Amino acid sequence: MKAKQPIAATLQRRDFLRSAAGGVGIAALAELLAADGLTAAGPLAPRAPHFAPKAKNVIFMFMEGGPSQYELFDPKPALQRWDGQSLPESITKDLTLAFIKPTAKVMASRYKFEPRGRSGMELSELVPHLGSVADDICLIRSMHGDAFNHHPGQLLLFTGATIPGRPTLGSWLLYGLGSETENLPGFVVLTSGKGTSGGTTNFSSGFMPSHYQGTLFRNQGDPILYLTNPPGVTAEIQRGTIGFVNDMNRMRYERTGDEEIASRISAYELAFRMQSEAPDLVDLSDESPETIAMYGIESDNEHRRQYATNCLLARRLVERGVRTVLMMDASWDDHTYLNQKLPKRMQETDQPTAALLKDLKRRGLLDETLVVWGGEFGRTPMVEIRKPEEAANAGRDHQPTAYSMWMAGGGVKPGYVHGATDELCLNITADPVHVHDLQATILHLMGFDHEKFTYRFMGRDFRLTDVSGSVQHGLLA
Numbered sequence: 236m237k238a239k240q241p242i243a244a245t246l247q248r249r250d251f252l253r254s255a256a257g258g259v260g261i262a263a264l265a266e267l268l269a270a271d272g273l274t275a276a277g278p279l280a281p282r283a284p285h286f287a288p289k290a291k292n293v294i295f296m297f298m299e300g301g302p303s304q305y306e307l308f309d310p311k312p313a314l315q316r317w318d319g320q321s322l323p324e325s326i327t328k329d330l331t332l333a334f335i336k337p338t339a340k341v342m343a344s345r346y347k348f349e350p351r352g353r354s355g356m357e358l359s360e361l362v363p364h365l366g367s368v369a370d371d372i373c374l375i376r377s378m379h380g381d382a383f384n385h386h387p388g389q390l391l392l393f394t395g396a397t398i399p400g401r402p403t404l405g406s407w408l409l410y411g412l413g414s415e416t417e418n419l420p421g422f423v424v425l426t427s428g429k430g431t432s433g434g435t436t437n438f439s440s441g442f443m444p445s446h447y448q449g450t451l452f453r454n455q456g457d458p459i460l461y462l463t464n465p466p467g468v469t470a471e472i473q474r475g476t477i478g479f480v481n482d483m484n485r486m487r488y489e490r491t492g493d494e495e496i497a498s499r500i501s502a503y504e505l506a507f508r509m510q511s512e513a514p515d516l517v518d519l520s521d522e523s524p525e526t527i528a529m530y531g532i533e534s535d536n537e538h539r540r541q542y543a544t545n546c547l548l549a550r551r552l553v554e555r556g557v558r559t560v561l562m563m564d565a566s567w568d569d570h571t572y573l574n575q576k577l578p579k580r581m582q583e584t585d586q587p588t589a590a591l592l593k594d595l596k597r598r599g600l601l602d603e604t605l606v607v608w609g610g611e612f613g614r615t616p617m618v619e620i621r622k623p624e625e626a627a628n629a630g631r632d633h634q635p636t637a638y639s640m641w642m643a644g645g646g647v648k649p650g651y652v653h654g655a656t657d658e659l660c661l662n663i664t665a666d667p668v669h670v671h672d673l674q675a676t677i678l679h680l681m682g683f684d685h686e687k688f689t690y691r692f693m694g695r696d697f698r699l700t701d702v703s704g705s706v707q708h709g710l711l712a
Contacts, residue, residue: 284682289646300568308639310348313658342618354650364589377654388611389433405559416556420450428565543587605645613638671704
């Protein structure tokens with residue numbers, strides 16, 4: 236993917252056009268705008284990837300904080316032998332930990348694992364609903380990354396680097412593919428829980444123009460503030476106002492070539508079109524009672540209702556052509572009270588998560604929608620106790636060296652477990668998958684060669700996978 240022309244070159248061409256006469260100048264301007272991706276269809280016009288994709292859309296279910304693989308996805312009976320003991324220095328000498336010391340005692344998981352589905356995938360008793368769709372998921376038990384704190388870990392996961400300022404996954408996909416919907420953003424962000432460490436940097440467009448950044452939808456009322464016109468402002472008045480403002484912006488764009496002006500034009504136009512589409516999107520009255528019950532939306536628990544609604548909205552968004560939906564659920568950072576908080580959180584999220592996969596599948600959308608579930612890292616086998624006087628206070632620290640994530644649909648191998656870890660899940664023993672490998676695989680499924688998918692900024696070609704990463708063909712169907 237080749238980046239747009241430098242602004243200096245655009246300026247020189249437009250300086251020439253301002254001196255051109257009448258219709259000739261207008262025709263030439265239209266041609267040059269088209270070359271810059273700024274036709275009447277806007278900068279988000281659909282574009283073809285490098286090759287035929289397996290998936291058209293991505294739903295990234297980001298569990299902020301780092302879910303524990305020990306309690307959910309990677310059974311480690313050997314922990315029972317070490318329970319309450321410190322590990323030998325020979326095992327822990329190279330560990331980099333956020334809050335605890337390598338001498339901290341091991342804590343065995345108290346939850347049972349059992350084979351699920353025809354695939355026999357071993358999953359925890361905490362995820363019975365996910366277990367019912369085990370034959371649709373591709374479980375990666377050999378994930379690893381480079382960051383053991385939240386914000387750097389989230390930046391690595393979404394931008395490919397541990398420093399802020401780079402475009403996120405959804406922005407890359409919008410830049411490479413454009414949008415299939417004219418009346419909704421191509422990259423939508425849905426939130427639940429208390430907020431994420433990375434915040435807006437998880438869906439920022441970085442050094443790309445801002446029309447590629449994610450659009451945050453609110454949990455109540457209008458999805459976006461001020462989407463509804465105030466009393467007395469009709470659609471005709473709104474259309475006229477936006478038309479005038481955009482005419483002025485276009486004149487300025489022709490003089491400067493500033494892509495942020497193009498982003499502003501696109502944003503005003505999209506906001507106007509969303510006034511008719513967004514209310515219908517969030518109105519769930521056209522969903523059957525069976526669907527509402529399947530997701531568990533009518534729960535009295537606020538977090539469950541919020542998360543379940545987001546799962547259903549994610550399906551409705553991809554159904555309407557939204558390219559990327561980022562669901563951010565916070566917080567899974569269980570340094571304390573792990574055995575109280577995690578079961579509760581699974582009761583709130585397990586059913587809606589499985590319902591999303593079932594709903595996509597029965598509507599024929601799962602094959603073309605890639606679903607990704609996971610956090611920025613996993614947890615340690617050693618216990619963290621911040622209040623020694625409370626036995627129930629036990630939790631787990633951050634661990635980026637070996638953890639689990641899963642994918643479904645969109646061209647990945649269903650009912651499959653990829654990779655393995657040692658008996659303590661401290662190190663990977665088979666088929667390691669680095670965060671950059673995951674990114675390369677996602678881009679491959681969306682039709683891109685991650686090494687050729689670049690954006691030029693400050694004289695350098697950048698890519699999502701930075702300078703590493705390889706497609707994990709073992710994950711592909």
